[in-house]
Amino acid sequence: MDILKALNRRYSTKVFDSRKQISAEDIEKIESILNLSPSSTNVQPWHFLIAESDYAKEKIAKASKGFFSFNEKKILDSSISIIFCSKIDIDSQYLEHLSENEFNDKRYLNTEAKEKTHKARETFVNFHKNEFNDLSSWVQKQLYLNLGFFLASVAALEIDAVPMEGLDMSVLDKEFNLAEKGFKANVVVSLGYHSNDDYNSNLPKSRLSKNEIIEKL
Ligand SMILES: Cc1cc2nc3c(=O)[nH]c(=O)nc-3n(C[C@H](O)[C@H](O)[C@H](O)COP(=O)(O)O)c2cc1C
DSSP: OOOHHHHHHHHBBBBBBBBOOOOOHHHHHHHHHHHOOOOOOGGOOOOEEOOHHHHHHHHHHTSOGGGGGGHHHHHHHHSSEEEEEEOOOOOOOHHHHHHHHHHHHTTOHHHHHHHHHHHHHHHHHHIIHHHHHHHOHHHHHHHHHHHHHHHHHHHHHTTEEEOOOSOOOHHHHHHTTTTHHHHEEEEEEEEEEEOOOOGGGGGGGOOHHHHHOOOOO
16 A cells, blocks of 8 residues: 555544454564564564453553543454553663574674674663663653554554553553563554544544644755
């Protein structure tokens, strides 16, 4: 599909048709998309929990109580819902793991090249840890890049989606023991196909004008 057509067609779905399910073939594609996002130094500081069953979606919906209840039905009526998690720390063991993984994927002609990249990535991470003191925000930037990449990609598959920050992420952290696994929840994306009752499907897009946001140099 033409990329601009896909981006104009996509919108944040407010009401899903719970009878319409994403095919197993498209779920495979969704998993590949999550894994194909770029990230700074290829650090890939993320983890994804995919809920397909009603039971798993109900667990995620526990984060949509009280003030956040406006998002509850989106999760429950979706075909699948995904928790986008970020890594809490980037330690030396993880850096080694990344290096080995790239080596096994044949990214390096020799061990010298592998070592050079490893050192560069380590330096970058240590800058964020010790100089800029912004590791968690840097990691979250990478995760949100994955999110943007993901939303555009599923739009090209003509799958409807809504990203949601309007949830109590601490509930998800507890429900899925994320801290013990070294992760924290940041955003949930529910996916499926919109219902005819979705008021948002017929509304025009609203964006600031290109003139306002783009300055030609
Ligand atoms: C990070 C992020 C968090 C969002 N959280 C919610 C949310 O909790 N609930 C919701 O209905 N929409 C949510 N949205 C949807 C935005 O309101 C929507 O993307 C924006 O209004 C632009 O509209 P469009 O996505 O339909 O083009 C979120 C979007 C993003 C990118």
